[in-house]
Amino acid sequence: MQFWIIQGLNSLSLGGLLFLLSSGFSLIFGLMRLANLTHGAFFMLGTYFGAISLRNYSGLNIWVAALGAGIAVAAIGGLFERLILTRLKTNPLGQVLVTLGMSFIISDACLMFWGGDSIPVPTPQSLQAPTRVFGFVFPTYRLVLVGCAIAAAIALYFLLERTRLGAMIRAGVDDRQMARAVGIPVSRLFTIVFCLGAGIAGAGGVLGGPILSAYPGLDGDMLPLALIVVILGGIGSLLGAFVGSFIIGFIYTFGSALFPELAYIILFLPMIFVIAFRPQGLFGRVGA
Amino acid sequence: MASDALSLTNVHAFYGDSHILHGVSFSLRPGGVLALLGRNGAGKTTCISTVVGFLTPREGEIKLFGESIAGLSPERISRLGIGLVPQGRRIFPSLTVRENLIVAGQRENKSEKPWNIERIYSMFPRLQERHTQLAGTLSGGEQQMLAIGRALMGNPRVLLLDEPSEGLAPLIVAEVGRTIKRLKEEGQSIVLVEQNRQLALEVADQAVILNTGRCVFAGEASELNEDLIAQNLGVFRAH
Numbered sequence: 001m002q003f004w005i006i007q008g009l010n011s012l013s014l015g016g017l018l019f020l021l022s023s024g025f026s027l028i029f030g031l032m033r034l035a036n037l038t039h040g041a042f043f044m045l046g047t048y049f050g051a052i053s054l055r056n057y058s059g060l061n062i063w064v065a066a067l068g069a070g071i072a073v074a075a076i077g078g079l080f081e082r083l084i085l086t087r088l089k090t091n092p093l094g095q096v097l098v099t100l101g102m103s104f105i106i107s108d109a110c111l112m113f114w115g116g117d118s119i120p121v122p123t124p125q126s127l128q129a130p131t132r133v134f135g136f137v138f139p140t141y142r143l144v145l146v147g148c149a150i151a152a153a154i155a156l157y158f159l160l161e162r163t164r165l166g167a168m169i170r171a172g173v174d175d176r177q178m179a180r181a182v183g184i185p186v187s188r189l190f191t192i193v194f195c196l197g198a199g200i201a202g203a204g205g206v207l208g209g210p211i212l213s214a215y216p217g218l219d220g221d222m223l224p225l226a227l228i229v230v231i232l233g234g235i236g237s238l239l240g241a242f243v244g245s246f247i248i249g250f251i252y253t254f255g256s257a258l259f260p261e262l263a264y265i266i267l268f269l270p271m272i273f274v275i276a277f278r279p280q281g282l283f284g285r286v287g288a
Numbered sequence: 289m290a291s292d293a294l295s296l297t298n299v300h301a302f303y304g305d306s307h308i309l310h311g312v313s314f315s316l317r318p319g320g321v322l323a324l325l326g327r328n329g330a331g332k333t334t335c336i337s338t339v340v341g342f343l344t345p346r347e348g349e350i351k352l353f354g355e356s357i358a359g360l361s362p363e364r365i366s367r368l369g370i371g372l373v374p375q376g377r378r379i380f381p382s383l384t385v386r387e388n389l390i391v392a393g394q395r396e397n398k399s400e401k402p403w404n405i406e407r408i409y410s411m412f413p414r415l416q417e418r419h420t421q422l423a424g425t426l427s428g429g430e431q432q433m434l435a436i437g438r439a440l441m442g443n444p445r446v447l448l449l450d451e452p453s454e455g456l457a458p459l460i461v462a463e464v465g466r467t468i469k470r471l472k473e474e475g476q477s478i479v480l481v482e483q484n485r486q487l488a489l490e491v492a493d494q495a496v497i498l499n500t501g502r503c504v505f506a507g508e509a510s511e512l513n514e515d516l517i518a519q520n521l522g523v524f525r526a527h
């Protein structure tokens with residue numbers, strides 16, 4: 001019983017992390033029609049920023065580190081979008097190459113600066129004591145992580161559904177050309193959404209640190225999961241990213257625990273069916 | 289001499305390699321309504337697309353109250369005062385009625401009596417009744433009202449309407465006609481593309497006829513004669 005409960009919680013916390021990663025990926029794809037293959041690297045960069053700053057400044061807490069890393073990664077993402085991606089607006093293959101190339105550059109830079117050994121991110125002291133619920137013992141940090149993902153989902157929902165900026169973003173997703181014709185500065189929205197997505201991934205990277213640690217290859221481990229989440233949930237759909245993240249969190253966690261040698265098959269096989277029978281994903285719009 | 293509200297001079301436009309507009313020239317007087325007529329495929333929408341910046345003219349000049357707008361981005365052109373009611377309406381289907389209007393509101397107001405959401409609602413009460421409804425679920429007529437309201441939210445100095453009566457029931461077409469007249473009375477400068485010639489000529493004081501991307505007539509609506517119409521408009525669509 002303890003096994004199922006603990007793996008269930010692990011699934012939820014992985015799902016939460018996946019949401020922090022894939023919500024931005026999905027928004028960027030929805031608005032910009034850009035598969036940002038740098039997204040995993042943004043997440044990893046966040047983890048490294050968190051690991052290094054927490055190692056070097058003992059007084060720092062993980063929330064401040066996550067905020068700082070989120071802002072730093074958002075700024076890096078913004079520069080990348082402004083300086084390079086804007087030049088490739090009408091060149092999808094170029095975008096794939098450049099975002100993939102950028103992710104290699106970031107991984108190599110991390111390797112160069114911080115070496116090949118994994119760097120742990122300590123769990124905050126106040127959350128180290130386990131929480132007991134109904135006689136079961138839960139790692140408190142993982143519970144808090146799920147809470148963070150839910151809070152991020154609610155905040156994003158309000159931003160997108162309840163503000164003028166959010167409505168402008170959705171108008172751009174609906175009909176980019178017509179949005180420009182009513183005066184919506186779509187290319188500025190691109191930058192905002194790109195920064196936001198990169199920033200959430202960067203902050204998510206820090207928050208995932210205590211579970212994952214910073215290590216070379218973290219980006220490559222995370223990116224395929226983000227892709228799968230978005231394909232499953234539906235591209236550009238926040239709800240899809242949310243539901244998809246938790247489904248994949250469960251499939252991946254239980255798959256690796258029960259059939260470790262089949263984990264990737266268990267993960268990818270359902271995707272093939274989704275693509276074949278429901279290409280728009282669970283919550284995506286047809287034609288989007 | 290006061291400048292024209294909108295003027296095109298020798299405009300050439302292409303889709304890729306296909307040359308669609310071959311030196312189009314006409315001008316709209318401030319406060320006037322210009323009917324832009326022509327058969328299917330004559331290049332009316334291409335002309336509109338070039339004015340709003342979807343297409344960049346390869347040659348020629350486009351001026352809005354004397355200021356050149358050719359080659360600017362659509363968002364710049366919109367902010368300078370061109371409002372578009374596009375063919376096919378193209379409202380934002382996943383936004384509510386209200387959101388469709390809000391996203392098109394512009395801060396810099398150019399007119400003394402600016403449009404805002406309340407004024408739009410009082411002109412189209414149906415939109416107010418449905419303000420929280422997703423725009424994609426509106427009827428065709430309601431979508432057309434919304435498309436007009438959305439364009440007005442930008443307080444355009446020149447309003448472009450591309451076939452606003454297309455695909456609508458006669459009763460709704462009449463309402464669109466009344467709306468255009470009302471806007472004209474308020475002094476709104478308008479370019480009206482129409483297949484429904486009767487509707488167009490009821491309100492227009494100027495007219496332009498395009499035929500395969502060339503202006504075959506540009507002048508006062510009253511100067512249009514049956515020969516010109518028969519040669520260049522024909523009867524292609526039942527209306």
Ligand SMILES: Nc1ncnc2c1ncn2[C@@H]1O[C@H](COP(=O)(O)OP(=O)(O)OP(=O)(O)O)[C@@H](O)[C@H]1O
Nearest residue numbers: 303306308326327328329330331332333334335375
């Ligand atoms: N996106 C496009 N790419 C290539 N050619 C196009 C495109 N859009 C229109 N055309 C061509 O340009 C010409 C003019 O089309 P346009 O849409 O301007 O006509 P129109 O006068 O608006 O006709 P309608 O009354 O049917 O709306 C047509 O021959 C059409 O086939």
Ligand SMILES: [Mg+2]
Nearest residue numbers: 332333334375
């Ligand atoms: Mg047309």
